[in-house]
Amino acid sequence: MAKKRTRLLAAVLPMIAAAGLVTAAAPAQSATSASGPLGCSHSWSNKDSDYGYVTSGSPLRPGPHSNCGTRATIYPSELLYYHCSIVNESGNGWTHVRLSGTDIQGWMYNGNLDDGGSRDRC
Template sequence: MSVNRAKAGLLAAAVVPLLMASATVAVTAPSASAQPSGADACAHPTWSNKSPGKGTPKGDSAKIRTGPSEDCSVVKEVSGSTVLQYHCWVENDHGHKWTHVRIDGKDTNGWVYNDRLDDGGSKHPDNKC
């Protein structure tokens, strides 16, 4: 066997595993268009106090969340008798309307899905966040 053939064989033995490893990385790399999920999908839109309205949770309770989505963390779960002061509303990416609220007499605030509010929440066009 010539010296050049031996060198070529060693070079191939070193390069082939590197090429295979890079091909594996390229195949398993995450897509740039992957959508966030869970808490990473929680948007925090700006809000202001535009609504003079107030209401209570529909049924036994409602969850006040950090953003207008079920993907957002729960700030507090309130009973059906809790008075909530309305601030404004938004429509999320799924077409669901959420109202930004504050518990009456407290500093606790966040977002409640309008279907969980006794009167459907803040929804007047002038009250949009």
């Protein structure tokens, strides 16, 4: 009897899976994944001609998440040119910026910017 049930299950299971009644769980992605959720890469384009300053010494990051490393520390006297902004998977706003007079660019948390960051979405 058990052998008969096994054969029946082996024959029926592929049909159930094909019908979408059984799904396999996708593997969870790490918060430090380079391109997945909370990753340290995100596309951007230069859509904004605005600029701003930070309210205090603030990290410029390679990605729009606090878990990404720090490229530079930006101080209130340093001018930042805005490119565009996003809201990340955690619901936080970030602006892609370039430090005036340099090629240093990256993501700045909007809460650290004196005017709340770029209004142009990436």
